[in-house]
Amino acid sequence: MKKEKVRERIIRVASELFYKQGYNSTGINQIIAEADIAIGSLYNHFSSKNDLLQAYLVKEELDWFEGFENSVSKISEPKEKILALIDYRKKLQETSKFAGCQFIKIVSEIGEGNPSVSGFARQHKEKQKEVIRTIVNEYAAQTKQADPDLLAENIFLLIEGAVITSTINRENNSFDQVKKLVRGLLP
Amino acid sequence: MKKEKVRERIIRVASELFYKQGYNSTGINQIIAEADIAIGSLYNHFSSKNDLLQAYLVKEELDWFEGFENSVSKISEPKEKILALIDYRKKLQETSKFAGCQFIKIVSEIGEGNPSVSGFARQHKEKQKEVIRTIVNEYAAQTKQADPDLLAENIFLLIEGAVITSTINRENNSFDQVKKLVRGLLP
DNA sequence: GTCTATAGCTAGATAGAC
DNA sequence: GTCTATCTAGCTATAGAC
Numbered sequence: 001m002k003k004e005k006v007r008e009r010i011i012r013v014a015s016e017l018f019y020k021q022g023y024n025s026t027g028i029n030q031i032i033a034e035a036d037i038a039i040g041s042l043y044n045h046f047s048s049k050n051d052l053l054q055a056y057l058v059k060e061e062l063d064w065f066e067g068f069e070n071s072v073s074k075i076s077e078p079k080e081k082i083l084a085l086i087d088y089r090k091k092l093q094e095t096s097k098f099a100g101c102q103f104i105k106i107v108s109e110i111g112e113g114n115p116s117v118s119g120f121a122r123q124h125k126e127k128q129k130e131v132i133r134t135i136v137n138e139y140a141a142q143t144k145q146a147d148p149d150l151l152a153e154n155i156f157l158l159i160e161g162a163v164i165t166s167t168i169n170r171e172n173n174s175f176d177q178v179k180k181l182v183r184g185l186l187p
Numbered sequence: 188m189k190k191e192k193v194r195e196r197i198i199r200v201a202s203e204l205f206y207k208q209g210y211n212s213t214g215i216n217q218i219i220a221e222a223d224i225a226i227g228s229l230y231n232h233f234s235s236k237n238d239l240l241q242a243y244l245v246k247e248e249l250d251w252f253e254g255f256e257n258s259v260s261k262i263s264e265p266k267e268k269i270l271a272l273i274d275y276r277k278k279l280q281e282t283s284k285f286a287g288c289q290f291i292k293i294v295s296e297i298g299e300g301n302p303s304v305s306g307f308a309r310q311h312k313e314k315q316k317e318v319i320r321t322i323v324n325e326y327a328a329q330t331k332q333a334d335p336d337l338l339a340e341n342i343f344l345l346i347e348g349a350v351i352t353s354t355i356n357r358e359n360n361s362f363d364q365v366k367k368l369v370r371g372l373l374p
Numbered sequence: 375g376t377c378t379a380t381a382g383c384t385a386g387a388t389a390g391a392c
Numbered sequence: 393g394t395c396t397a398t399c400t401a402g403c404t405a406t407a408g409a410c
Contacts, residue, residue, distance in 0.1 A: 022296055024211035038377050107355055108295030109209050122355050154368045157348030157361060164347050168294055168309050174344060181341045215386055225395050
């Protein structure tokens, strides 16, 4: 295992804090304290707090898709892939103690006050939806599904609803109920 | 029309700012400037910024249910009530320029850092779900629905997903797709 | 490239005159 | 009960020694 470089440590620490506490509630001073570096070092690697925020979003997107690929790589059946995606989001909620989706959170906090952030989040969610659409199209090719795009959109919405609901309620029932419905939608 | 009292004006101004900009991004100084009062007056009516936050949440909950009642009061068919609820959330998104759900936003921003806030949001969402459950049970009584609670849960999740997605994408397509699916689920 | 010291500003909150 | 003046603490960011 290579030694973690300073820049990577900063991103890791900042990401954890932005995610758990929120971006505005996380100060530069807290980041440098927990990363155990001086403030001059931080500003040597990042030009501003907003610059760190961009690095956070890039990292979270990479992690998301990496984790997703690991979750479905051994599965060939489209229907099982969808169920594995739901289980993946469920697992992310558990391991983060129901901290929610990073991209929903940052849009909720900053919104259109920072267009590059909201634009990034928009693109990220579009990629997630595209993943679902691809799988549903595989499924539709096998089973003559009536309207695969509508189906993909609604599976996406159900999962998003489950994530936000599980965040608010701090429990994961919603994912199981989504799985029940999705099993019905994908007979 | 009675003259708006100072306390009401503070709550109105603060609510708009908390909703549009976020709670942490809204300063006391901005609130008193836009409400056109002195800071001493604000702290005469509210003991802290957190106290204002509580008043904001109470107000938004009242407004939500008042608006909902207005939207469905003239409708008797359960299925149409569900569709009217979806249209209500859609209209809220349009009139707020896709600012999203106040309760999802505040939980995303503050989370468990303020348990009384997250608890309030949790209860609010439970009330929304109860509304759906009541309507779906009416529907089930007429049509021998297999599992009305599962159906209600999934309609709730679809709507939450549509709200968050319409907020991120700044357009309302999701609600129309939810309506299509719900029409299928309520034959 | 990492450090310390600090500038410059804004936050939430309080005191006391009127 | 509304006002002005002010406190303390925190913020992001920069300067300059090493």
